[in-house]
Amino acid sequence: MTSSEECANFLEQIVYLLDNELDEASCTEVRIHLDSCHPCLEKYDLQRTVKAIVARSCAESAPDELRERVRLRIREVQIRISE
Template sequence: MSHEHDTEDCADFLERIVYLIDNELPEGDCTVVRAHLDGCNPCLEKYDLQVTVKQLVARSCGEEAPAGLLDKVRLQIREVQVRIAEG
């Protein structure tokens, strides 16, 4: 199976894939990127991976952090603020 796109071409598309996933590409660009994905397995695999990671992050961010963790983070922020103030 031949890969009809050169690496530089793919690098450009990989940047645009992130925007496609976030629905931040103009419709014309979406069509071009989707056409590239249809013919480029390496880019399609990266697209699928990006979608999976985004879904995992979205699901993880929907959960509340345990109270103990929030307290630890607040304490560390205060300690850093004190160190900066004493600077």
């Protein structure tokens, strides 16, 4: 495998690593690669940051006014679909 092919393989696995979906051997392999490959480590850090921001944003509740407008819009669409 060339270096770029190897990195592409590890970059695919980063998502699984972040989601705790890799077995222990694969986690170790990915971490060893990240320790020796600065570009992949930067991409890992970026993915981890984005995942944390999305998780934090999803924990916030929408204002009641917005929630009601969304409910009304959904009802309008449902009525159109059923007609």
